[in-house]
Amino acid sequence: MNNGEFDINQELGQMRQDYAALKERFDKQQIINDHLMQNAMKKDVRRLFLSKKTVPIGIACAILGVILSYIHGMAWWLTLSIIIFSVIFFPGVFWVYKGIREETIFNGDILSTTEALRQFKKRYIVLVAGICLYFFVFVVGATIFMTSMNISAELMWRRGILIALLCVGTLALEYYSAKRLLNACDDIIDRLKMKDE
Amino acid sequence: MMDNKEQVFTQMVREHKSTIYSVCYMFSKDTDEIDDLFQEILIRLWKGYDSFRAESDVRTWIYRVALNCCLNADKKRRRGGERVPLSVDIDPFEDTDDRALQTKRLYARINQLGLVDRGIILLWLEGLSYEEIGAIMGISVKNVSFQLHRIKEELKKSNL
Numbered sequence: 490m491n492n493g494e495f496d497i498n499q500e501l502g503q504m505r506q507d508y509a510a511l512k513e514r515f516d517k518q519q520i521i522n523d524h525l526m527q528n529a530m531k532k533d534v535r536r537l538f539l540s541k542k543t544v545p546i547g548i549a550c551a552i553l554g555v556i557l558s559y560i561h562g563m564a565w566w567l568t569l570s571i572i573i574f575s576v577i578f579f580p581g582v583f584w585v586y587k588g589i590r591e592e593t594i595f596n597g598d599i600l601s602t603t604e605a606l607r608q609f610k611k612r613y614i615v616l617v618a619g620i621c622l623y624f625f626v627f628v629v630g631a632t633i634f635m636t637s638m639n640i641s642a643e644l645m646w647r648r649g650i651l652i653a654l655l656c657v658g659t660l661a662l663e664y665y666s667a668k669r670l671l672n673a674c675d676d677i678i679d680r681l682k683m684k685d686e
Numbered sequence: 687m688m689d690n691k692e693q694v695f696t697q698m699v700r701e702h703k704s705t706i707y708s709v710c711y712m713f714s715k716d717t718d719e720i721d722d723l724f725q726e727i728l729i730r731l732w733k734g735y736d737s738f739r740a741e742s743d744v745r746t747w748i749y750r751v752a753l754n755c756c757l758n759a760d761k762k763r764r765r766g767g768e769r770v771p772l773s774v775d776i777d778p779f780e781d782t783d784d785r786a787l788q789t790k791r792l793y794a795r796i797n798q799l800g801l802v803d804r805g806i807i808l809l810w811l812e813g814l815s816y817e818e819i820g821a822i823m824g825i826s827v828k829n830v831s832f833q834l835h836r837i838k839e840e841l842k843k844s845n846l
Contacts, residue, residue, distance in 0.1 A: 497842040500795075507792035508708070508811040511778075514785060515704035518774045520724075525772065526696050529728035595754040596734040596747065599805065600824030602754045673801075677757060680802040681825050683832070 547579025570627050577623050581616040585609060600681045607674035610667050617663045621656035628652045695735055699728065702748050705812070709749070711778055712796050712808055713756035721772055727755045749814075749822050753805045798844050803837045810834060 554571030558564075589609050594602060629649050699706070710723040730751045738747050778789050796804055802823075809819045816830045823830070 497838055500841060501838065504792060504795060504807075505811055505813075507788050508808075510785065511711075511789050511792060512704045512708055514776060514789070515707045515774075518703075518707075518776065520703045520707055520772050520774050521696075521700055522772075525725065525728065526692075526699070529725060529732050530692060530695075595730045595751050595758075596737060597754070598750060598822060598824030599753055599757060599802075602824075603758055606758055674758070676800070677802050680800065681823060681829075681833075683829075683836075 547575040550579070551575040566631065570631070574623060574627075577619050578616075581619055585612040585616050600678065603674050603677045603681075607671060607678070610670055610674070614660075614663055614667055618660055621659055625652050625656045691735075695732060698744060699731065702745065705745070705748060706752055707772075707774075709752040709756060709808060712793065712804055713801070716779055717774075717777055720778075723756060724772055727752050730755055743818075745814075746818055746822055749809060749812075753808075753822065757801055757805065795841065799837060799840065803833070803840070806830070806833050807837055 551572045554568050554575070558568035586609070589605060594605060597605070629652060632648055706724060706727055707720070710720045710727070714720045714723060731748065734747075734751060738744075776786070778786065778793070781789075796807060799807060806819060806823060809822060814822075816827045820827050820830045825833070
């Protein structure tokens with residue numbers, strides 16, 4: 490046994506002793522009070538069960554849009570936009586939250602939980618991008634349709650650029666806020682898969 | 687008044703409080719962060735309690751939830767909402783007696799490691815088998831052995 494090996498074994502032995510002492514110290518503490526337990530039991534985690542309801546809600550919205558259009562004589566482009574939104578948004582939400590159950594996701598092992606969280610966040614960004622694209626096309630399309638007779642080309646360009654900037658800004662914000670989480674997830678997955686691959 | 691399920695759950699948490707607190711401590715920078723993490727873990731344990739009861743080892747489950755919270759919890763959400771102070775007389779970050787110094791020495795050693803390595807070494811310090819560590823981390827026994835060897839090498843290098 491060389492000196493380095495001896496040192497690390499001693500070091501690890503010391504760490505185990507320190508850890509046992511730490512736990513013993515915490516064992517003697519009360520730590521948990523009734524208020525804390527009640528708070529934990531009553532507090533709701535964010536619900537992610539939308540996924541089960543989103544597809545029927547989406548279909549219902551699309552049908553309602555068509556019915557309203559028929560009864561009240563709603564413009565066809567507005568009906569179309571409701572249907573397109575329903576087609577993008579509701580199945581999109583279902584896709585994003587598929588396989589994710591907020592109540593139990595942290596019960597799984599570290600690798601599978603991290604992979605699920607990373608997939609969720611990536612899909613969420615794709616959904617946001619889809620919604621931004623939809624709003625861009627909708628607003629520009631609606632503007633063209635409503636004012637096509639008398640609007641100037643210059644004004645159209647300005648509106649288009651403004652909406653595009655808003656969409657890009659929204660996407661950039663979403664991406665920036667998700668980037669840290671995605672990087673952290675990638676680090677964890679890379680570390681854990683180092684040997685298995 | 688607590689019902690039977692709540693009483694059993696509370697008892698289980700009390701039995702494992704030092705494990706949960708130790709994990710929180712190793713992944714925190716101050717006592718506020720320990721409070722936040724501890725409460726997040728309690729909420730997650732309670733919400734997942736029904737699905738756990740069909741499974742086997744309570745210690746493995748608690749470690750899974752605790753480490754998942756520490757590694758993956760959304761920091762913004764964790765900081766939001768009401769924070770109930772824990773009933774702890776000691777402050778592992780501020781105390782300066784001999785035992786506190788021992789605790790700080792351990793904290794310094796573990797904190798020089800990355801997040802995943804910190805989790806693995808904590809499980810090893812807890813005395814869990816390679817099979818148990820693998821089940822918690824989601825990796826093979828062979829990989830646990832490889833990871834621990836690598837972590838030990840890192841600790842050795844950092845102390846040279």
